[in-house]
Amino acid sequence: MNTNKDYISLKEKTARAIYSVTPFTLLDYPNNTACILWFAGCNMRCVYCYNPDIVLGKGKIDFNEVIHFLQKRKNLLDGVVFSGGECTLHKNLEFYLTEIKHMGFAVKIDTNGSSPKVIEKLVHKKLIDYIALDFKSTNYKFEKITQSRLFNCFEETLRILNNAATPFEIRTTIHSDLLLEKDLQNMINYLERSSTKAHTLFSNL
Numbered sequence: 001m002n003t004n005k006d007y008i009s010l011k012e013k014t015a016r017a018i019y020s021v022t023p024f025t026l027l028d029y030p031n032n033t034a035c036i037l038w039f040a041g042c043n044m045r046c047v048y049c050y051n052p053d054i055v056l057g058k059g060k061i062d063f064n065e066v067i068h069f070l071q072k073r074k075n076l077l078d079g080v081v082f083s084g085g086e087c088t089l090h091k092n093l094e095f096y097l098t099e100i101k102h103m104g105f106a107v108k109i110d111t112n113g114s115s116p117k118v119i120e121k122l123v124h125k126k127l128i129d130y131i132a133l134d135f136k137s138t139n140y141k142f143e144k145i146t147q148s149r150l151f152n153c154f155e156e157t158l159r160i161l162n163n164a165a166t167p168f169e170i171r172t173t174i175h176s177d178l179l180l181e182k183d184l185q186n187m188i189n190y191l192e193r194s195s196t197k198a199h200t201l202f203s204n205l
């Protein structure tokens with residue numbers, strides 16, 4: 001029997017957390033066709049951020065609308081990318097992942113690495129199939145670039161992924177005014193010391 005409490009709980013879980021949906025991409029989930037869910041809000045303020053509307057904006061799309069959209073994409077898409085903003089900040093993330101995986105989609109998460117406990121729990125529950133972890137910089141320039149003090153969280157997320165079975169990649173954004181050649185070398189050295197298993201990607205701004 002559904003109680004009023006169940007109804008309120010479901011309503012909370014389906015509340016608007018998603019800013020927009022990209023219905024199709026061949027680029028954002030390696031070897032998979034996918035759509036992208038852009039989650040509103042972020043706990044960093046990277047100076048080169050190309051998604052300020054999403055970072056500063058509020059969610060506009062009810063999760064039920066996403067489920068309705070995905071029902072029509074079964075057997076057409078392989079996976080769903082959770083991006084943003086920072087999707088790990090959303091308290092109902094586990095519920096969203098569980099529902100979407102039950103529909104048969106693979107799930108990739110894009111994260112800035114600021115929520116190690118969330119990642120650890122989701123990886124342990126096998127709710128993520130692939131992770132892209134942003135490596136903004138070593139500690140030396142992390143605060144300057146992200147305007148946050150979350151480097152320790154990034155380090156902890158990297159440690160968790162290095163010890164987990166979930167495949168992942170590490171990627172960075174190179175802004176020539178912010179990351180110099182010696183900074184990139186320091187990042188490479190850092191990853192070599194971390195014995196990371198990830199693929200590492202660099203992109204230029």
Ligand code: SF4
Nearest residue numbers: 042044046049085112
């Ligand atoms: S972590 Fe990503 S979404 Fe958040 S401010 Fe930085 S670039 Fe923008």
